[in-house]
Amino acid sequence: MRTLVRAAALSGMACLLLSSSASSQTPTQGADTAAGQLLFNNACRTCHTVKEGDNRQGPNLHRIVGRKAGSLPGYGYSSAMKEAGFAWDADKLDGFMANADAVVPGNTMKPYGGLASAEDRAKIIAYLQSGAAGQ
Ligand code: HEC
Numbered sequence: 001m002r003t004l005v006r007a008a009a010l011s012g013m014a015c016l017l018l019s020s021s022a023s024s025q026t027p028t029q030g031a032d033t034a035a036g037q038l039l040f041n042n043a044c045r046t047c048h049t050v051k052e053g054d055n056r057q058g059p060n061l062h063r064i065v066g067r068k069a070g071s072l073p074g075y076g077y078s079s080a081m082k083e084a085g086f087a088w089d090a091d092k093l094d095g096f097m098a099n100a101d102a103v104v105p106g107n108t109m110k111p112y113g114g115l116a117s118a119e120d121r122a123k124i125i126a127y128l129q130s131g132a133a134g135q
Helices: 003-022 026-042 092-099 118-129
Strands: none
Touching: 026 118, 092 118
């Protein structure tokens, strides 16, 4: 009997752990992720998806945070992007969204006017880092 109770308690805990890691974010971050998805749809989705293997005019951004710049095998990057020589992190993404040419001079992400709002850029990054974008 005791074992049963303990097993039930343990599986309850496992459920808790699972559900908390599935949404491993505070409510505020969750809201940012949702807002980020909207912003992404407006500013990026004409050219990008976050689906693995789904390259459009731009390369897919599945698991972009931590990915080496210009590294997807099935996509024809500019030589500027292929030779950028860094991995995307929040800082690089922020700079690139604000002014792509300042981070990767000679890139072919065009026409893209830049996203002036730091707050909007942070929300898009929150979305790109979230499970919704494959992290
Ligand atoms: C007009 C189409 C277009 C829009 C809009 C656009 N991109 Fe791009 N993006 C591209 C293209 C094309 C490339 C490839 C550039 C190159 O090879 O120089 C690219 C490359 C990138 C890369 C580098 C990916 C890699 O594999 O290294 C990132 C990151 C990126 N875009 C993020 C964004 C984000 C975030 C937005 C929205 C804020 C956005 N892009 C909006 C077309 C676009």
